[in-house]
Amino acid sequence: MNVLQTLIFSVLTALLDAQTVYYTTALEGGDTKIHCLTSEANERKFFCREDCKQNDTLVETLGVSAQSDRYSIEWERRGQSSVGDVFIKISQLKKSDSGQYTCGVGPLTSATYDYNEIVVVDAELSGGKRETPTISAKSGGDVRISCPFSSSFHQLRISAFLCRVETLQCLFVPTKVTGNTRQHDRYTIRYVQYTSGSGFVYVSISQLKKSDSGRYRCGLERQGLSDIWSVFDVDVSDEPTVETQTSAPENSKPGTTPSKPAAPPKTTLRSTTDTLLYVGLTLVVLLGLFLLVLLIFYKRKSSKPKERQENLQQAPEETSKRPKGIQTATKPNKTLNAQSKVHLNN
Known part of the structure; x- marks a missing residue:
């Protein structure tokens, strides 16, 4: 069992070593051109994000050139031979373009692959201590810097x-x-060394604040030797607010375009929506009061015929009660007459 595990580990290690990754550093907003592989003119050539296993092909062709969005393939013949070099070009680079890419030549079942990693940065320092570039950024954004180093004394490096x-x-x-x-x-540092011994130290600061403005130093610490580094400044400014743009004078200079022209209409739309809400609520309340008044008026109007009918029904009853009262009132008279008769007889 241990022999099998050792064999599997050796095979995996060999596969990983075979997949050499080539690094490319490029500036945001610029273009980059990567040398991929060599191929025949009519061979299939393709370029993918990641490993070309999830239908993530960005551009492909059977010819000598092709373009899809910001990605293009170019095949350049080597002299008079039938073999040429395959180049991949990406234009208008964004920071989100940073990542792993795969370039391939041939059919999917037997293609030859080349692995690349693209790192898009805000600034690429030259490595000189005298030069101090300034990288401007907005609050809430991020900056990514590449600090190059040469191949000298690479065995004595301790840390970046x-x-x-x-x-x-x-x-x-x-x-x-x-x-x-x-x-x-919010700070990230990455060390990348090429096979030649040279490479880059990539540093980045995310979620920038105004207090992040200042001077920074990136480089290598070496054992028994002085450190090597590059210096850069970061200038973080606040984003312009909507109110500042809205209060801009109307007589601005010709050719001047506001940075966010869509902001004022959004504010106006929000105010109009609130006004319509208040008007609608007021109309609902007034309609409710109007219906309540109509209901009270209807009830009062419908109760008057009932009162008249009750008065008409009570009138005969009072008339019929009056004779009974008279009859009961005459009884004492009869008694008195009888008593008077008895008294006279005596």
Whole structure:
């Protein structure tokens, strides 16, 4: 059983080693061109996001060129031979384009693959200490910087770092494994080393605040040697508010376009909706009061005939009671007459 596990581990390790990943660093908003593989002119060429296993093909062709949205394939012949180089081009890069890609040549059952990772950054530093670029960003956004380093003394590297100069707070990541990444709070640092020994330290700050403005340093810590680093400044500004745009003067300069023209109509729409709500509620209340008045008026009007009918029914009863009262009143008279007769006889 141990022999089988060792064999499986060896096979997996060999497969992972065979899948060499080529890194490409590009600026946001720009274009990038990646050398993929070599092929014949009429061979199938394709480019996918991730591993081409979930119908995520971005562009493909059997010819020498093809384009789909921002992605294109170009085949360039090598001299007079029938073989040429396959290039992939992505235009108008976004930060969301960062990630793993696969370039392939040939049919799906027996295709040859090339693995790439694209990292889209806001700024790519040159590595010189004298140059201090400033990266401007909006509050709530993020910045991503690439700090290059050469292949010299790569055996003596200990860790890559990102430091805030004003506070002397640093984030470190070991350099033993390429692609090693560490994240702390809103700060991320990643170490990538090419087979030649050169590479990049990628640093990023997310959910930017106004207090993040300042000077930063990214580089490598080396054993027995001085550190190497690059310096950059971050300038975080607040987003313009809707009220500021709404209060802009009407006589603005020709050719000036507001940054968010759709904001004022949204505010107007919200105010109109509230007004219609209040008017509707008022009409409902008035309609209810009107119906209540009609109901009271109807009840009062319908009760008057009943009162007249009751008065007519009570009138005969009072008339019939009057003779009975008279008859009872005459009884004492008869008694008195009888008594008077007896008294006279005596």
